Amino acid sequence: MTELRGWRxxxxxxxxxxxxNSVEYKTGGWRxxxxxxxxxxxxxxxxxxxxxxxxxxxxxxENEKMVGFDLEYCKGCGICASICPVNAKVIRKAGEELARxxxxxxxxxxxxxKFQE
Amino acid sequence: xxxxxxxxxxxxxxxxxxxxxPDVVAAYPITPQTSTVQTFxxxxxxxxxDTEFVCVESEHSAMSACxxxxxxxxxxxxATAANGLALMWEILYIAASNRCPIVMSLVNRALSAPINIHxxxxxxxxxxxxxxxxLFSENGQEAYDNLIxxxxxxxxxxxxxxxxxxxxxxxxxxxxxxxxxxxxADVRAFVGEYKPQWPLLDLEHPKTYGPLDFYDYYYEHxxxxxxxxxxxxxxxxxxxxxxxxxxxxxxxxxxxxxxxxAEVAVIVANSTxxxxxxxVDRLRDEGLKVGLLKPRVFRPFPAEELxxxxxxxxxxxxxxxxxxxxxxxxxGPLFLELAAALALHGVQVxxxxxxxxxxxxxxxxxxxxxxxxDALRVAETGRVERRVTYLSVRE
Numbered sequence: 334m335t336e337l338r339g340w341r342x343x344x345x346x347x348x349x350x351x352x353x354n355s356v357e358y359k360t361g362g363w364r365x366x367x368x369x370x371x372x373x374x375x376x377x378x379x380x381x382x383x384x385x386x387x388x389x390x391x392x393x394x395e396n397e398k399m400v401g402f403d404l405e406y407c408k409g410c411g412i413c414a415s416i417c418p419v420n421a422k423v424i425r426k427a428g429e430e431l432a433r434x435x436x437x438x439x440x441x442x443x444x445x446x447k448f449q450e
Numbered sequence: 451x452x453x454x455x456x457x458x459x460x461x462x463x464x465x466x467x468x469x470x471x472p473d474v475v476a477a478y479p480i481t482p483q484t485s486t487v488q489t490f491x492x493x494x495x496x497x498x499x500d501t502e503f504v505c506v507e508s509e510h511s512a513m514s515a516c517x518x519x520x521x522x523x524x525x526x527x528x529a530t531a532a533n534g535l536a537l538m539w540e541i542l543y544i545a546a547s548n549r550c551p552i553v554m555s556l557v558n559r560a561l562s563a564p565i566n567i568h569x570x571x572x573x574x575x576x577x578x579x580x581x582x583x584x585l586f587s588e589n590g591q592e593a594y595d596n597l598i599x600x601x602x603x604x605x606x607x608x609x610x611x612x613x614x615x616x617x618x619x620x621x622x623x624x625x626x627x628x629x630x631x632x633x634x635a636d637v638r639a640f641v642g643e644y645k646p647q648w649p650l651l652d653l654e655h656p657k658t659y660g661p662l663d664f665y666d667y668y669y670e671h672x673x674x675x676x677x678x679x680x681x682x683x684x685x686x687x688x689x690x691x692x693x694x695x696x697x698x699x700x701x702x703x704x705x706x707x708x709x710x711x712a713e714v715a716v717i718v719a720n721s722t723x724x725x726x727x728x729x730v731d732r733l734r735d736e737g738l739k740v741g742l743l744k745p746r747v748f749r750p751f752p753a754e755e756l757x758x759x760x761x762x763x764x765x766x767x768x769x770x771x772x773x774x775x776x777x778x779x780x781x782g783p784l785f786l787e788l789a790a791a792l793a794l795h796g797v798q799v800x801x802x803x804x805x806x807x808x809x810x811x812x813x814x815x816x817x818x819x820x821x822x823x824d825a826l827r828v829a830e831t832g833r834v835e836r837r838v839t840y841l842s843v844r845e
Contacts, residue, residue, distance in 0.1 A: 340670035340677075345610065346549035347663045347671050348648055352656035 360387060364409035366433070366442040370401045374419050374439040381413035381440065414440040452632040452697075459590035459622040462629045463529070463555045463615075464489035466597040468499055469637035472553075473524035473644075476504035476515035480534035481567045482619035483557040487529050509534040513541035513552075520550035521659045523649025525601070528552065531619060532559035532573045539577070545612045546581025546675065548659055551604035552612040554582075555597060558720065558771075559619040560809045568810020569619040571720070571771040574748075575783045581675050583613040583682055584749040586719040590629045593617040595699060596746075601641045602689045608681035618721040620810065632697055640696060679750045686747055703752040705744040706759060708734060712741025714825035715760065717788060718769035719745045722806070722813050726769075729818045740822050751787055757795035764829035766792075766801045767821045769841075773805055781805075781838045800834045806841040817842055 344350050377398045382390040389407040393400045402413075411433070414420055419439035425431055433442040457465065463486050467475070475494075477487040494503045504519075506512045509530050520526045530538060535556060545552050560566040561573055574584060583603065587593040593615060600613040617623055648657055663671060683703070690701040705723075708730055709715055718726050723744035733740045743759060760766055768789075770782020777786055785803035792799060804821050807813045821841070828834055 337666060338670075340673040343667065343670060343674075344648075345671070345674050345678075346547060346659070347661055347667070348549075349658035349661055350648065350655070352658075 359405050360408050361405045364404070364407060365445055366409040366411060367404070367445050367448050368402050368407060368409065368411070368413055369434075369441045369443055369448075370399070371436075371439045371441065372400075375399055376419060378418060380416045380418060384412050384416045386410065386412065409442070409445070411442050414438065414442050452630050452636075454628055455631050456626045457590055457629045457631075458485065458624050458626055459587075459593050459617050460484075460486040460557065460624065461489055462590035462594040462631075463597055463617075464493070465629075465631055466594045466637070467527055467555075468493045469632075469634050470525070470527065470553075470598065470601055470641050471499045471638065472501055472527040474502045474504065474516070474519035474526045475528060476506055476512045476519065476526070477528045477530070478506050478509050478512045478534060480509070480531050482559055482569075482623045483529045483531040483534070483555065485624070486555055486557070509537040510541060513538040513545060516552045517541060517545050517548060517550050520545070520552050521548060521649075522651045523646040525605070525644040526550070526552045527554065529555040529557070531557040532561055532567075535573045536561060536576065539580075542577055542580045542582060542612075544660070547671065549610040549675075549678070550612055551610050553597065553600045553604055554612065554614045555593065556614045556616045557619045557623045558616050566809040567619070569621050569721075569771070570808045570810065571616075572773075572808075574614065574616050575772045575774070577614070578749060578783065581611060581679075582749060583609075583611055583679075583686075583747075585613065585615050585686075585747055586745055587615060587617040587622070588721055588723050588744060589622050590617070590625075590627045592746075593622065594629055594631070595693065595697070595701065598637055598641060599686075599689050599693050599701070601644075602692075603682065603686055605644055606681075606685045606689075607647065609678050609685050611675070611678050611682065616720060621721045630697075636696065640693065683747070683750050683752060701746065703745075703747045703755050704759070705746060707742040707744065709741035709743055709759065711739060713739040713763060714765040714767070714822065714829050715741040715743055715763050716767045716769060716818065716821055716825070717743045717745065717760075717784065719748070719784065720771070722769060722771070722818070725813060725815055726818050729815050729822060732815070733819065733822055738822070738826060740826070745784070748784075751791070753787075753791035754795055756788060757792050757797045760792065760799065761797045763799050764832075765825040766799050767804055767825040768801065769804045769806055769818075769821065771805075771807045773808070779803070779838045785838075800828045800832060802828065802834050802836065803838045804841045805838065811842065813841075
């Protein structure tokens with residue numbers, strides 16, 4: 334937690350005078366669902382990287398492969414899981430509802446309270 | 451060299467705007483303000499100003515455009531009245547909270563319903579907690595002078611708040627009066643060049659206006675607005691002093707008239723103060739010790755100074771051109787605030803409120819004389835028989 338400053342010490346009117354400081358705002362605490370990465374299934378299409386609104390898809394710069402999630406910023410919105418083409422190709426029975434944490438998924442969404450390492 | 455012209459209050463305001471030459475004006479026409487922006491639009495079309503005139507589809511958009519332009523770093527002005535001001539309401543708070551030094555000519559008119567286009571002060575009283583500075587003007591001359599000073603007050607680094615300059619709809623906005631118009635160069639020198647501290651258009655230093663501000667910092671930003679309001683009174687006086695010296699005027703927080711040795715006084719703002727002055731002279735001729743105090747600065751409210759100026763009186767009558775419905779005794783806002791100011795500053799004087807002139811109802815000298823005679827009776831008996839009177843309403 335950053336130390337809160339007094340009214341004399343901050344810019345007036347709520348102005349933010351430095352650009353690019355959203356990196357200081359850790360939004361991971363907002364998360365109710367945690368994305369979990371099924372590395373073996375990933376085809377590294379980078380759709381999740383493209384769509385993530387919080388730049389929270391971690392990519393290895395050496396081989397340009399998706400390696401996981403930046404949980405300091407990930408709000409658990411699940412856009413990555415819903416855009417994932419591997420998730421879309423999971424074969425299920427007629428009428429079967431796929432749970433968000435089904436182990437067959439490439440990106441699973443697990444309730445934070447139920448998550449176990 | 452200054453010159454005297456026969457101008458309506460609105461034309462005087464438009465002339466001030468021409469001389470100030472703001473970067474941006476965003477406005478929507480509304481009676482009785484329309485002729486201000488209409489006249490100013492002529493100045494724009496004739497190339498007399500460099501202003502970007504933004505024609506918008508509503509007052510909500512007008513004030514929104516003003517906020518955007520001000521944040522960008524422009525000197526911004528606008529004008530409105532009554533329901534136009536009411537439609538701006540949401541953005542008025544945003545202008546003040548974002549610390550945009552916008553200057554607005556506010557031509558006071560009754561709020562609907564029933565629909566009415568004539569003068570009262572219900573419009574301005576609705577924004578008294580919005581964070582805007584509010585100044586009253588008795589006539590076109592004062593509206594002109596106040597508007598010029600407002601630019602300096604709003605843009606002062608210790609203030610950075612928007613300013614509304616009021617005058618009475620039709621009564622002064624549309625009446626031709628003699629107005630001293632100062633030399634263009636003198637006015638431009640007085641207002642100077644606006645040097646915004648945090649313009650969005652400074653691309654070398656990108657910044658954010660109006661971000662989300664939660665329970666962790668919102669309160670601190672409100673506290674800063676209080677500080678700006680506290681500085682505003684000093685700045686208003688400093689600017690007035692410079693203005694008075696340069697243009698030979700006599701502006702302060704309020705204007706006393708034959709008040710020093712008076713026993714009773716009427717407090718009344720805008721054009722009715724002019725009528726009251728005539729009544730004071732007439733009653734003085736009868737040997738009655740009556741005076742007048744005309745508020746100029748309503749926000750920030752100069753409570754201590756008013757209490758000081760009124761402390762010697764035996765009775766005070768406030769005249770309110772609006773009602774604070776449901777407030778104590780259904781009185782007017784000026785009375786309520788002044789009563790609190792006097793009480794808290796230890797001035798014990800019997801006070802009564804006279805609501806008058808709603809929806810443009812004429813206020814005549816004999817009615818103001820009645821207020822004075824009531825006050826003289828209160829001074830004698832020390833007893834207020836009726837706290838709030840709705841003057842000249844038909845029973």
